[in-house]
Amino acid sequence: MKLYSMLTRMTLPGFAVSLLYLLKHRCYISPKAEVDLTPLIHIGRGTKVSSFTQIKASRGPLRIGSNVSIAMGCCIAAGPSGITIGNDCLFGPRVTVLGSNNRYTQLDVPIREQGVTSKGVKIDNNVWIGAGAVILDGSEIGEGVIIAPNSVVASKLPANAVCQGNPAKPVFRRR
């Protein structure tokens, strides 16, 4: 699967990937985006992925719902436990979603050789993630949540909360 992803990534031009996703999933991928062409990725109908965004899923499943808007320069990288994004979500520019974390418990072994942990990321429907926010592995974001720009999410956020900070915490509940 990794080799397949690598080969398609290196050989297929951007507009070909865009066309394939349009025909198969009825979603709109900018030719300047980098989206892995793999059965591990499912993107819903009407979803738009803008330029310079990277969507990678060589190690685990990545499911994006329908009518999701992903702005420029985002990075969504699924780990072994996967990433799930609901319907009608909005991603501002330069949002990062990471589906794994490096292990670092051994001082005598380089961090890059210690492997990763992966709990997965779940983003529910109708979530708005502000520009520059980072969603770390293990995060669960409830329906209707709004994440302020440049926040760092590392936990569960309740539905309809407006959240801000590092780590992101609810500062208001939508009503």
Add this chain to the structure above:
Amino acid sequence: MSDTSTDKLSQIVADIFELDAHAVSDALTPDDVEQWTSLNHLRLVTAVEEAFSVSFTMDQIESVRSIGALRQLIGT
């Protein structure tokens, strides 16, 4: 509105917007305070709701355009 409530509200506003409590007046508006962003507006409302045990509707929250208007909401 009692003096105690006035001081309490002024202190909350001062904490949220990082101002001197003595600089908080009813005439204060978002145009006067650089830190009065949309997000800090929501933080202010949440802090006021917790401190005064009140609950506002979204229409009421959006209608607040000055500290005086917020004070009136608490009083109603």
